[in-house]
Amino acid sequence: PVMGDAGPIAVPQGAQISFGADGTISAIPQGEGPEAMVDVGRIKLVTPDEQALERGEDGLFRAPPGDDGAPGVLQADEEARLVSGALEGSNVSAVDAMVSMIDVARRYDMQMKMLSTADENAQRANSILSIQG
Known part of the structure; x- marks a missing residue:
């Protein structure tokens, strides 16, 4: 569920939804026209202090727990805005x-082949020395 200002937001199944810049979620029920649009909730927009967030074992960031051990709660930020229809960019190409992974794999293979060749050369040198001795 998506958390809203007043708790989890329930969107009617099959509804066409749209998001406002302030986080308002509007829905048009399935089979209805635009005049039937209703607000179903408002997404809670926050601007957390990055240093205060804790990373969980599942990779998600959470607010630190309260003094009583209850899950942390972040305060809503009225200045935060939601951009509908935009994709967030990644810092990874x-x-x-x-390409980097392929390069590393090739270098690893080359190093392993070099070690194998050095081992074979050492075995040949030992066999030559044992024949002479």
């Missing part, structure tokens, strides 16, 4: 990461 998939192509560059793939």
Whole structure:
């Protein structure tokens, strides 16, 4: 569920939804026209202090627990805005990461082949020395 100002937000199944810049979620029930649009809730927008967030074992960031051990709660930020229809950019280039991974794999293979060749050379040297001795 998505958390709203007043708790979890329930969107009617099959409804066409839209988001306002202030986090308002509006829905048009399935089979209805635009005049049937209703507000179903408002997403709680926050601006957390990055230093105060704690990373969980699942990789998600959470507010630190309260003094009583209850899950932390972040205060709503009236200045925060939601951009509908935009995609958040990534700080990782998939192509560059793939090229780097291939390069590392090739270097690893080359190093392993070099170690294998050095081991074979050492075995040959030992066999030559044992024949002479």
